[in-house]
Amino acid sequence: DIQMTQSPSSLSASVGDRVTMTCRTSQTISRYLNWYQQKPGKAPKLLIYDASSLQSGVPSRFSGGGSGTDFTLTINSLQVEDFATYYCQQSDSSPITFGQGTRLEIK
Protein backbone atom coordinates (compact mmCIF):
# COMPACT_ATOMS: atom_id res chain seq x y z
CA ASP A 1 0.00 0.00 0.00
CA ILE A 2 1.11 3.57 -0.63
CA GLN A 3 1.56 5.38 2.68
CA MET A 4 0.52 9.01 2.89
CA THR A 5 2.10 11.49 5.29
CA GLN A 6 0.58 14.92 5.75
CA SER A 7 2.36 17.80 7.42
CA PRO A 8 1.84 19.60 9.60
CA SER A 9 -0.76 17.63 11.52
CA SER A 10 -2.22 20.90 12.73
CA LEU A 11 -1.83 24.49 11.68
CA SER A 12 -2.97 27.78 13.22
CA ALA A 13 -3.58 30.75 10.95
CA SER A 14 -5.56 33.97 10.73
CA VAL A 15 -8.21 35.14 8.31
CA GLY A 16 -6.47 36.58 5.28
CA ASP A 17 -3.34 34.44 5.64
CA ARG A 18 -1.87 32.24 2.94
CA VAL A 19 -1.23 28.68 4.07
CA THR A 20 0.40 25.67 2.48
CA MET A 21 0.18 22.08 3.64
CA THR A 22 2.07 19.10 2.32
CA CYS A 23 1.34 15.49 1.44
CA ARG A 24 4.15 13.02 0.87
CA THR A 25 3.65 9.58 -0.64
CA SER A 26 5.78 6.53 0.16
CA GLN A 27 6.45 5.93 -3.53
CA THR A 28 6.34 7.95 -6.68
CA ILE A 29 2.87 8.37 -8.07
CA SER A 30 1.63 10.02 -11.21
CA ARG A 31 -0.57 13.05 -10.84
CA TYR A 32 -3.40 11.10 -9.14
CA LEU A 33 -3.37 13.00 -5.89
CA ASN A 34 -6.58 14.54 -4.56
CA TRP A 35 -7.46 16.90 -1.72
CA TYR A 36 -10.59 17.01 0.43
CA GLN A 37 -11.92 19.38 3.08
CA GLN A 38 -13.92 18.02 6.01
CA LYS A 39 -15.85 19.98 8.60
CA PRO A 40 -17.05 18.40 11.86
CA GLY A 41 -20.03 16.10 11.36
CA LYS A 42 -19.94 16.50 7.59
CA ALA A 43 -18.81 14.39 4.67
CA PRO A 44 -15.54 15.32 3.00
CA LYS A 45 -15.74 17.71 0.08
CA LEU A 46 -13.55 17.35 -3.00
CA LEU A 47 -11.35 20.41 -3.59
CA ILE A 48 -8.58 19.36 -5.97
CA TYR A 49 -8.19 16.28 -8.19
CA ASP A 50 -5.26 15.08 -10.25
CA ALA A 51 -2.90 17.18 -8.13
CA SER A 52 -3.85 20.57 -9.54
CA SER A 53 -7.35 20.51 -11.09
CA LEU A 54 -9.85 22.63 -9.22
CA GLN A 55 -13.19 20.89 -8.66
CA SER A 56 -16.18 22.75 -10.06
CA GLY A 57 -17.62 25.24 -7.58
CA VAL A 58 -14.52 25.39 -5.38
CA PRO A 59 -13.15 28.93 -4.85
CA SER A 60 -10.02 29.82 -6.81
CA ARG A 61 -8.12 30.62 -3.59
CA PHE A 62 -7.53 26.87 -3.33
CA SER A 63 -4.73 25.47 -5.45
CA GLY A 64 -2.80 22.24 -5.64
CA GLY A 65 0.64 21.38 -6.93
CA GLY A 66 3.49 18.95 -6.84
CA SER A 67 4.58 15.75 -8.48
CA GLY A 68 6.43 12.53 -7.75
CA THR A 69 6.14 12.06 -4.01
CA ASP A 70 5.58 15.62 -2.78
CA PHE A 71 2.34 17.52 -3.19
CA THR A 72 0.94 20.72 -1.75
CA LEU A 73 -2.39 22.37 -1.08
CA THR A 74 -2.29 26.15 -0.82
CA ILE A 75 -5.09 28.38 0.37
CA ASN A 76 -4.75 32.06 -0.43
CA SER A 77 -6.49 34.68 1.69
CA LEU A 78 -8.02 32.34 4.28
CA GLN A 79 -11.70 32.79 4.98
CA VAL A 80 -13.57 31.80 8.14
CA GLU A 81 -15.24 28.91 6.32
CA ASP A 82 -11.85 27.40 5.41
CA PHE A 83 -11.07 26.30 8.98
CA ALA A 84 -11.47 22.55 8.76
CA THR A 85 -9.49 19.34 8.37
CA TYR A 86 -7.85 18.62 5.03
CA TYR A 87 -7.06 15.16 3.70
CA CYS A 88 -4.97 14.10 0.75
CA GLN A 89 -5.77 10.90 -1.13
CA GLN A 90 -3.83 8.94 -3.72
CA SER A 91 -5.78 7.18 -6.44
CA ASP A 92 -2.75 6.07 -8.41
CA SER A 93 -2.90 2.47 -7.22
CA SER A 94 -5.14 0.20 -5.24
CA PRO A 95 -5.87 0.33 -2.42
CA ILE A 96 -6.70 4.01 -2.51
CA THR A 97 -5.24 5.57 0.62
CA PHE A 98 -5.65 8.79 2.57
CA GLY A 99 -3.33 10.90 4.63
CA GLN A 100 -4.03 11.32 8.34
CA GLY A 101 -5.23 14.89 7.87
CA THR A 102 -4.10 18.45 8.59
CA ARG A 103 -6.30 20.36 10.99
CA LEU A 104 -6.46 24.07 10.16
CA GLU A 105 -7.41 26.16 13.18
CA ILE A 106 -8.07 29.83 13.74
CA LYS A 107 -5.21 31.65 15.47
Add this chain to the structure above:
Amino acid sequence: QVQLQESGPGLVKPSETLSLTCTVSGGSINSGSYYWTWIRQPPGMGLEWIGYISYSGSTKYNPSLKSRVTISVDTSKNQFSLRVRSVTAADTAVYYCARGLGSGWTDYWGQGTLVTVSS
Protein backbone atom coordinates in the same frame (compact mmCIF):
# COMPACT_ATOMS: atom_id res chain seq x y z
CA GLN B 1 -27.80 17.39 -8.86
CA VAL B 2 -26.66 13.93 -7.83
CA GLN B 3 -27.46 12.95 -4.26
CA LEU B 4 -26.48 9.87 -2.29
CA GLN B 5 -28.10 8.62 0.89
CA GLU B 6 -26.93 5.78 3.12
CA SER B 7 -29.38 3.62 5.02
CA GLY B 8 -29.15 0.65 7.32
CA PRO B 9 -28.95 -0.40 10.97
CA GLY B 10 -27.00 1.84 13.31
CA LEU B 11 -26.16 -1.00 15.68
CA VAL B 12 -24.71 -4.40 14.78
CA LYS B 13 -23.66 -7.17 17.14
CA PRO B 14 -20.11 -8.55 17.08
CA SER B 15 -19.61 -11.46 14.65
CA GLU B 16 -22.71 -10.47 12.66
CA THR B 17 -22.95 -8.84 9.24
CA LEU B 18 -23.11 -5.10 8.66
CA SER B 19 -25.36 -4.22 5.70
CA LEU B 20 -25.77 -0.74 4.25
CA THR B 21 -27.48 0.57 1.14
CA CYS B 22 -26.76 3.75 -0.78
CA THR B 23 -29.59 5.23 -2.82
CA VAL B 24 -28.54 7.43 -5.71
CA SER B 25 -30.88 10.16 -6.94
CA GLY B 26 -30.53 12.80 -9.63
CA GLY B 27 -28.87 10.42 -12.06
CA SER B 28 -28.80 6.83 -13.18
CA ILE B 29 -26.34 4.53 -11.46
CA ASN B 30 -25.86 2.93 -14.87
CA SER B 31 -24.83 6.04 -16.72
CA GLY B 32 -21.31 7.32 -17.06
CA SER B 33 -17.98 5.87 -16.08
CA TYR B 34 -18.40 5.96 -12.33
CA TYR B 35 -17.06 3.98 -9.41
CA TRP B 36 -19.67 3.53 -6.68
CA THR B 37 -17.56 3.71 -3.58
CA TRP B 38 -17.67 3.04 0.15
CA ILE B 39 -15.39 4.85 2.61
CA ARG B 40 -15.45 4.75 6.38
CA GLN B 41 -14.19 6.89 9.24
CA PRO B 42 -13.85 5.60 12.81
CA PRO B 43 -14.87 8.21 15.39
CA GLY B 44 -12.21 10.90 15.70
CA MET B 45 -9.98 9.25 13.13
CA GLY B 46 -9.09 9.45 9.45
CA LEU B 47 -10.65 8.07 6.29
CA GLU B 48 -10.36 4.48 5.07
CA TRP B 49 -11.27 3.43 1.54
CA ILE B 50 -13.29 0.20 1.59
CA GLY B 51 -13.79 -0.40 -2.12
CA TYR B 52 -15.98 0.18 -5.12
CA ILE B 53 -18.10 -1.37 -7.81
CA SER B 54 -17.49 0.09 -11.22
CA TYR B 55 -19.84 1.04 -14.03
CA SER B 56 -18.87 -2.25 -15.69
CA GLY B 57 -19.74 -4.26 -12.59
CA SER B 58 -16.20 -5.05 -11.56
CA THR B 59 -15.26 -4.67 -7.93
CA LYS B 60 -12.12 -3.66 -6.09
CA TYR B 61 -11.64 -3.93 -2.35
CA ASN B 62 -9.15 -2.83 0.25
CA PRO B 63 -7.06 -5.91 1.08
CA SER B 64 -7.34 -5.04 4.77
CA LEU B 65 -11.05 -5.91 4.50
CA LYS B 66 -11.23 -7.92 1.30
CA SER B 67 -12.16 -11.30 2.76
CA ARG B 68 -15.09 -9.81 4.66
CA VAL B 69 -16.50 -7.27 2.21
CA THR B 70 -18.94 -7.44 -0.68
CA ILE B 71 -20.16 -4.46 -2.71
CA SER B 72 -23.07 -5.01 -5.08
CA VAL B 73 -25.39 -2.93 -7.22
CA ASP B 74 -29.13 -3.03 -7.90
CA THR B 75 -29.67 -0.97 -11.03
CA SER B 76 -33.46 -1.41 -10.89
CA LYS B 77 -33.51 0.50 -7.59
CA ASN B 78 -30.59 2.82 -8.41
CA GLN B 79 -28.82 1.56 -5.32
CA PHE B 80 -25.55 -0.05 -4.35
CA SER B 81 -24.82 -1.92 -1.16
CA LEU B 82 -22.09 -2.86 1.28
CA ARG B 83 -21.84 -5.99 3.37
CA VAL B 84 -19.13 -6.52 5.96
CA ARG B 85 -19.11 -9.94 7.58
CA SER B 86 -17.89 -10.97 11.03
CA VAL B 87 -17.73 -7.45 12.40
CA THR B 88 -15.85 -6.43 15.54
CA ALA B 89 -15.66 -3.20 17.52
CA ALA B 90 -12.93 -2.07 15.10
CA ASP B 91 -15.59 -1.80 12.39
CA THR B 92 -17.40 0.93 14.34
CA ALA B 93 -17.31 3.97 12.06
CA VAL B 94 -19.23 6.49 10.04
CA TYR B 95 -19.77 4.83 6.67
CA TYR B 96 -19.96 7.02 3.58
CA CYS B 97 -21.08 6.12 0.09
CA ALA B 98 -19.67 8.23 -2.72
CA ARG B 99 -19.42 8.55 -6.48
CA GLY B 100 -15.96 8.04 -7.86
CA LEU B 101 -14.67 8.97 -11.29
CA GLY B 102 -11.48 9.48 -13.18
CA SER B 103 -8.64 7.78 -11.35
CA GLY B 104 -10.84 7.32 -8.29
CA TRP B 105 -11.48 10.70 -6.73
CA THR B 106 -14.96 11.08 -5.27
CA ASP B 107 -17.05 14.10 -6.14
CA TYR B 108 -20.42 13.36 -4.50
CA TRP B 109 -20.79 11.88 -1.04
CA GLY B 110 -23.66 10.79 1.16
CA GLN B 111 -24.03 12.42 4.55
CA GLY B 112 -22.65 9.33 6.27
CA THR B 113 -24.20 6.91 8.72
CA LEU B 114 -22.73 5.84 12.04
CA VAL B 115 -22.60 2.10 12.58
CA THR B 116 -21.71 0.91 16.06
CA VAL B 117 -20.62 -2.67 16.68
CA SER B 118 -21.64 -3.64 20.19
CA SER B 119 -23.50 -6.38 21.99
